[in-house]
Amino acid sequence: MDIRGLFGANVRRLRRAAGLSQEALAERMGVDRAYISWIETGRQNATLLSLWHASQALDVRPAALLDESHVVATEAALASGKP
Known part of the structure; x- marks a missing residue:
């Protein structure tokens, strides 16, 4: 996964966890x-x-938006058939 996809996946995950719509x-x-x-689909080079604005809006550290561990775990779960 490239950096745009990683960033987008984390934005989506954290947005949903915060109970926020894209709007x-x-x-x-x-x-x-x-x-x-x-951004969430990896089509925008943020x-x-x-x-910074996304981290402030989601109330997380900027590094959380580049964290590979959650994305890797999610991809592994999807590959095994467990959502």
């Missing part, structure tokens, strides 16, 4: 909802400023 996260970040969608 709500976009509002907190001051961006359009489509931008959140592009800037460091976007990483």
Whole structure:
């Protein structure tokens, strides 16, 4: 998985854990909802400023958005057929 996919997967995971819609996260970040969608699907090459705004909006450390351990565990669970 490339860095865009990793960042996007973590944004999605943390957004859902926070109980936020894409629209709500976009509002907190001051961006359009489509931008959140592009980030989450790995189609947007986010800037460091976007990483910072996402971390502030999700109330996590910026490093949490680049953490590979959760994504690797999720991919392993999906590969084994356990969601």
